[in-house]
Amino acid sequence: MKLNILKEFFARFLRTRHIARHFRRRALLESLAGTGVSREAPPSLTKALVSAAISDVGAVFKQLDSHSDGLSEAQAETIRKHMGLNEVEHEKPLPWWIHLWHCYKNPFSLLLTLLAVISYLTEDIKATIVIGSMVALSTLLRFWQEAKSNKAADALKAMVSNTATVVRRDLSEDAAPVFEQYYGVHLHVRAAQRIELPIKLLVPGDVIVLSAGDMIPADCRVLTAKDLFVSQAAMTGESMPVEKFAVQHDAKAINPLELDNILFMGTNVVSGAATAVVLSTGNGTYFGALASRVTATDRAPTSFQAGVNKVSWLLIRFMFVMVPLVLFINGFTKGDWMEALLFALSIAVGLTPEMLPMIVTSTLAKGAVFLSRKKVIVKRLDAIQNFGAMDVLCTDKTGTLTQDKIFLTRHIDVWGKDSDDVLEMAYLNSYYQTGLKNVLDVAVLEHADVHRKLEVATAFRKIDEIPFDFTRRRMSVVVAERDKHHLLITKGAVEEILSVCTQVRHGDASEPLTPDLLTHIHAMTAGLNEQGLRVVAVAAKELPPTQEIYGVTDEHALILVGYVAFLDPPKESTAPALQALAEYGVAVKVLTGDNELVTAKICKEVGLEPNGVLLGSDVERMSDAELAQAVETHDVFAKLTPAHKARIVRLLKTNGHVVGFLGDGINDAPALHAADIGISVDTAVDIAKEAADIILLEKSLMVLKEGVVEGRKTFANMLKYIKMTASSNFGNVFSVLVASAFIPFLPMLPMHLLVQNLLYDISQIAIPFDHVDEEMIKKPQHWQPSDIGRFMVFFGPISSIFDITCYGVMWFVFSANTPEEQTLFQSGWFVVGLLTQTLIVHMIRTPKLPFIQSRAAAPLLVMTGAMMAVGIFLPMGPLAHYFKLQALPLSYFPILVMILLGYMALTQLMKGFYTRRYGWQ
Numbered sequence: 001m002k003l004n005i006l007k008e009f010f011a012r013f014l015r016t017r018h019i020a021r022h023f024r025r026r027a028l029l030e031s032l033a034g035t036g037v038s039r040e041a042p043p044s045l046t047k048a049l050v051s052a053a054i055s056d057v058g059a060v061f062k063q064l065d066s067h068s069d070g071l072s073e074a075q076a077e078t079i080r081k082h083m084g085l086n087e088v089e090h091e092k093p094l095p096w097w098i099h100l101w102h103c104y105k106n107p108f109s110l111l112l113t114l115l116a117v118i119s120y121l122t123e124d125i126k127a128t129i130v131i132g133s134m135v136a137l138s139t140l141l142r143f144w145q146e147a148k149s150n151k152a153a154d155a156l157k158a159m160v161s162n163t164a165t166v167v168r169r170d171l172s173e174d175a176a177p178v179f180e181q182y183y184g185v186h187l188h189v190r191a192a193q194r195i196e197l198p199i200k201l202l203v204p205g206d207v208i209v210l211s212a213g214d215m216i217p218a219d220c221r222v223l224t225a226k227d228l229f230v231s232q233a234a235m236t237g238e239s240m241p242v243e244k245f246a247v248q249h250d251a252k253a254i255n256p257l258e259l260d261n262i263l264f265m266g267t268n269v270v271s272g273a274a275t276a277v278v279l280s281t282g283n284g285t286y287f288g289a290l291a292s293r294v295t296a297t298d299r300a301p302t303s304f305q306a307g308v309n310k311v312s313w314l315l316i317r318f319m320f321v322m323v324p325l326v327l328f329i330n331g332f333t334k335g336d337w338m339e340a341l342l343f344a345l346s347i348a349v350g351l352t353p354e355m356l357p358m359i360v361t362s363t364l365a366k367g368a369v370f371l372s373r374k375k376v377i378v379k380r381l382d383a384i385q386n387f388g389a390m391d392v393l394c395t396d397k398t399g400t401l402t403q404d405k406i407f408l409t410r411h412i413d414v415w416g417k418d419s420d421d422v423l424e425m426a427y428l429n430s431y432y433q434t435g436l437k438n439v440l441d442v443a444v445l446e447h448a449d450v451h452r453k454l455e456v457a458t459a460f461r462k463i464d465e466i467p468f469d470f471t472r473r474r475m476s477v478v479v480a481e482r483d484k485h486h487l488l489i490t491k492g493a494v495e496e497i498l499s500v501c502t503q504v505r506h507g508d509a510s511e512p513l514t515p516d517l518l519t520h521i522h523a524m525t526a527g528l529n530e531q532g533l534r535v536v537a538v539a540a541k542e543l544p545p546t547q548e549i550y551g552v553t554d555e556h557a558l559i560l561v562g563y564v565a566f567l568d569p570p571k572e573s574t575a576p577a578l579q580a581l582a583e584y585g586v587a588v589k590v591l592t593g594d595n596e597l598v599t600a601k602i603c604k605e606v607g608l609e610p611n612g613v614l615l616g617s618d619v620e621r622m623s624d625a626e627l628a629q630a631v632e633t634h635d636v637f638a639k640l641t642p643a644h645k646a647r648i649v650r651l652l653k654t655n656g657h658v659v660g661f662l663g664d665g666i667n668d669a670p671a672l673h674a675a676d677i678g679i680s681v682d683t684a685v686d687i688a689k690e691a692a693d694i695i696l697l698e699k700s701l702m703v704l705k706e707g708v709v710e711g712r713k714t715f716a717n718m719l720k721y722i723k724m725t726a727s728s729n730f731g732n733v734f735s736v737l738v739a740s741a742f743i744p745f746l747p748m749l750p751m752h753l754l755v756q757n758l759l760y761d762i763s764q765i766a767i768p769f770d771h772v773d774e775e776m777i778k779k780p781q782h783w784q785p786s787d788i789g790r791f792m793v794f795f796g797p798i799s800s801i802f803d804i805t806c807y808g809v810m811w812f813v814f815s816a817n818t819p820e821e822q823t824l825f826q827s828g829w830f831v832v833g834l835l836t837q838t839l840i841v842h843m844i845r846t847p848k849l850p851f852i853q854s855r856a857a858a859p860l861l862v863m864t865g866a867m868m869a870v871g872i873f874l875p876m877g878p879l880a881h882y883f884k885l886q887a888l889p890l891s892y893f894p895i896l897v898m899i900l901l902g903y904m905a906l907t908q909l910m911k912g913f914y915t916r917r918y919g920w921q
Contacts, residue, residue: 045286046256052221052279053248053259060221066205066277068223070167070193079203086202086218086281088265088288096147103143109135111316115348124342124750163196164217167207167275206278214269219285220276222246222261227467229270230263241270241439256286270439314789315726322733323348329740339746346750347733359721363768367714374706375697383693385718386677387711389658390586391780393704394649394671396663397592397599401606402568406439408447409533410565414504414517416524421505422562424450425538429489432462432477440536440566464550472496478543478550486543490555494525497537497560504560513560525563532601533565568598573702575606580705584712585779589635589652591645591661591671596638603636610636619644627651646670658782662704679704712777717767719781720845723791724764727844728837730796735803735833743807745822749884752830755874760837763867766859773846773854787918794914795844795907799836802903806832809895827875827885828892834871835896836903838864843907847920850908 052060061067071079094102116131194209199217202208208220210228222228222244229241245260253259263276265285282288327344331337364381371378378384395401411423427450430441454460461480468475474492481487490497503510504517511517528535539558578588588608592599596613603610614630616639622630628651637648645661649671652659661668661675672678672691680692689695696703739747748756806829810816816825841864846854855861875885914920 045280045284046254049219049256049259049262049279049286050254053253053262054251057221057223060277060279061205064205064277064279066207067169068207069169070207071203071205072169076168076201076203076206079205080201083203083284084282085200087200088282088285099147100139100143104135104139109139115345118345122338122342122345124345164199164202164214165194165209166197166202167209168193168195202278202281204278204280204284208276208278210263210269210274210276216263216265216267216269218265218278218281220263220278222263223275223277225261225274228274230267231270232257232264232267244274318730318789318792319348322737326733326736326740329737330746333740334744334746342750343746343753346753347736359764359767360718362765363714363717366768367710370710371694371703371707374703376703376707377695377697378693379695380693383677384707384711385715386658386660386693387707388709388713388715388777389711389780389782390660390677390708392587392589392652392657393581393660393662394589394591394645394652394675395661396645396668397590397594397602401574401590401602402570405568406443406534406566407569408440408443408564409567409569410528411562412565413562414506414521414524414560419562422538422564423447424454425489425540425561426491426536426564427451427454428456428460428479428487429475429477429491429538431456432460432479433465433467433475440534440564443566444564463548466490466550466552466555468492472552472555474500474555476550476555478554480545483545486545486547487540488543488550488554488558489538489540490558491536491538491564494521494535494537494563497539497558500555501539501558501560503558505562510559521560528563528565530597530601532598533567534598535563535565537563567601570602570606577702577704578606578608580702581708584705584708584777586660586708587635589631589637589648591637591640591648593640594638596636599636599638608635610634612636613638616640616644619647624651628655631655642668642670646674649674658780709777712781713772714768715781716772716776717770720770720841721764721767722788723795724840724844726788726792727795728760728799728840730792731799731803732833732837734797734800735807738800738804739807743811743825745819745825747807748826748829748833751884752826755883756830756834756837756871759834759867759870763838763841763860763864766857766863767841769859770845770857771855773848790918791914795840795910798907798910799840799903801906802836802899803829803833805899805902809892809899813895814889814892823884823886824888827880827888830885831871831875831888832896832899835868835900838868838871839900839904840907843904843911847911847915850904 052063055063057068065075112131112135116128116135119125119128119131199215202218204218207223208217210216216230223246225244225246228244230244231241243260244263248260250258250260256262256264262279263274265288280286280288323344326347327340330340330343334340364384367384368378368381371384408423411419411426413419413422423444426444427447430444431451433441459482461483463478463480463486465478466476472492473496474490476488476490478486478488490500498513498518498521501513504513504521525535525537538561540561541558543554581588590599590603590608590610593616596615600610600613612634613636614634616637618630619627619637619640627647631648631651632655637644640648645663645668649659649661653674653676658677659675660677660679661671662679662681663669663672664681668680669691672680677694678692679694679696680689681696694707736747807825810825810828814824814828815821816828841860842850842856845856845860848854850856856864874880874883876887880886911920
């Protein structure tokens with residue numbers, strides 16, 4: 001059922017995503033590693049792109065051995081055999097046997113395997129079966145859960161087949177059947193030998209035709225362009241499209257993203273049309289060359305992995321000290337070295353928390369299932385714990401904090417007062433223009449009430465328009481208002497509009513544009529910019545209905561009507577989500593490539609007060625030591641390159657933080673890869689999804705808070721097991737050392753130790769489902785191996801006190817003080833040892849008073865109760881002889897109750913002392 005839930009989420013996701021989005025996800029993944037900075041890409045590639053931009057078209061065709069009519073199919077096939085398919089390298093799933101090895105290779109599994117081999121060689125088959133079962137169960141459980149999660153994530157990244165319109169020479173209708181047979185795709189032949197070709201079959205030298213809505217399938221040089229605007233938002237974080245031309249205006253440009261006539265794989269055409277020649281494909285593209293930095297580089301160990309390894313080696317080192325002591329003491333005092341070896345081996349097994357891999361995996365798997373119900377895909381199980389350990393969340397702005405959609409928020413006159421006239425003028429301009437309808441026009445046209453109010457269909461008639469161009473940065477339309485007069489309406493950049501205005505509208509009248517008024521206008525628009533608003537000026541003038549054709553020369557002596565201001569607003573869920581994260585001790589830092597004014601505005605709206613914005617240029621000048629200090633004192637970083645983002649994340653980790661990064665664009669991939677936990681959203685590009693550990697299937701960021709809580713519950717439950725096992729095992733070994741030194745027989749047989757350990761471990765299977773005190777999840781939690789060692793030494797000897805008490809009772813009260821009575825002694829300690837070890841689960845799972853202030857979950861209560869019952873049944877029941885135990889006298893049990901009550905009371909007192917001095921995690 002749980003797997004069906006995941007499938008349902010993916011099916012719905014795949015149905016709702018636009019084809020272009022799917023392609024951009026894949027291509028953007030590559031560019032993450034180097035968006036915006038030429039030095040991020042190989043110098044040879046940067047040099048080649050700049051050279052192609054400044055060269056004339058003939059030289060470019062000559063270098064590519066191509067022609068303005070494109071390549072012939074024979075040429076293309078030859079190049080394809082040499083260059084390969086137009087596919088960008090991306091993370092490939094591990095073969096199952098390598099994945100299985102990764103699930104197995106942890107210190108405890110390796111150690112337990114060694115112990116199982118030794119047990120087999122010493123013919124201790126029971127121990128071999130018990131230990132081998134533990135290893136197999138934990139490894140297979142982890143393998144199964146991760147394989148299921150990875151399969152779901154692969155479905156999320158499934159590509160939809162895309163095509164590009166390619167110009168081919170020497171191609172006829174007769175080629176279609178052959179083409180279909182050879183490539184397995186149908187060939188659509190168009191007029192002028194244009195064909196629809198799968199994107200993966202493109203090669204350098206191909207001439208392609210682009211129109212609005214097309215994705216750029218490779219790095220290309222523009223040949224012809226008409227009002228060509230390209231969205232590079234996923235790369236740069238800039239929500240506005242950029243215009244591309246057939247020529248390079250700035251011959252000195254060295255940053256590829258500043259080249260006017262170069263198109264990049266992963267971007268898409270917003271409006272206009274163009275033809276272009278493919279310069280490079282696949283991994284040879286600007287961003288494809290950077291993909292290996294995300295997919296080939298091994299990730300540094302995360303906080304979770306490093307913590308588990310440290311705890312593992314702490315316990316292993318302790319075992320290497322204690323086991324030889326037990327071996328030599330028993331060998332010398334008892335004289336039976338083989339029996340001493342088997343006993344020492346049992347001690348080694350008893351000291352090893354062999355259930356840790358399985359407890360960790362099952363706890364993480366439970367968290368993955370929980371998050372799947374919240375529409376979250378967990379690609380790596382370890383990421384769930386990192387959610388809980390995370391104390392810094394770095395996030396991109398565009399599309400993550402914001403809606404990535406422009407909204408018209410203000411329409412005001414020159415004096416800053418709301419003005420319907422300004423909105424009406426802007427609406428008429430956007431409605432009647434036939435050129436570029438960018439995101440600003442879309443935002444204006446959403447005001448459908450203006451359309452009805454103006455009676456556009458009957459009251460106005462379009463006469464002409466003066467299209468937008470990059471030099472003027474404005475566009476005009478001329479409309480006839482009820483055929484009485486012509487009205488020229490112009491909108492565009494503030495400075496460009498002011499340059500053609502001589503008057504300003506003031507109420508129903510107009511007044512001259514004086515220097516003082518010009519100063520006021522600059523102050524007004526600057527204030528709007530500081531609020532993070534993009535300002536567009538609107539001007540107009542009435543003309544006599546004497547001409548039908550208008551041009552740029554008519555854009556003069558205009559009257560400034562006012563301004564329309566636009567904003568890419570934050571998502572509704574952002575502010576409460578960030579507030580919830582703050583309540584759980586997670587500091588939020590914004591890392592974006594966007595403008596600092598816009599960023600500051602958005603941050604204020606979502607409740608993040610920036611205490612100074614650090615710019616990418618500042619980051620560039622700082623040494624690592626300086627930046628390491630700056631990242632602690634600044635929360636907002638703007639105008640960053642992808643390298644800057646990844647560097648900031650790495651330095652935060654160096655400073656001791658567990659860092660999460662939330663992003664969805666190409667430029668976020670390096671930071672996603674560098675973070676302890678990479679989080680991506682449903683609209684992310686493929687490269688971001690591949691670099692992420694967690695994928696959110698819905699836009700509400702509140703699920704982050706759910707993830708943090710679930711991660712901390714997961715961590716707390718894993719820590720419970722480690723604390724319980726480490727402390728009780730330490731106490732048992734300490735007790736064994738005392739008994740071995742003074743008792744003339746083994747205090748417990750190897751079989752007893754293994755059975756006791758197995759029963760105790762079975763009782764722990766329910767820990768993943770245990771409750772966690774609210775106080776335990778309010779703060780980030782980190783692995784502290786030194787704390788585990790201190791806890792072990794602090795609480796372990798408490799059980800030894802009562803073990804030694806049990807020795808005295810069995811020795812003096814029940815006279816089990818000779819080798820002939822050793823079975824009675826061993827039975828008595830077996831029961832006390834198992835029951836105290838099981839009770840410690842409830843004592844150490846919470847700093848509160850167990851059973852009263854904090855009660856364990858029902859599964860844990862049932863499991864521990866059942867194992868305690870089994871522990872008493874084994875010596876008292878018919879299986880006692882098989883396990884080399886014997887029935888205990890009834891007078892033993894009142895003493896047993898007193899020992900257990902005393903143990904619980906002393907442990908509770910020591911918990912209070914320990915918590916006051918060291919805290920409780």
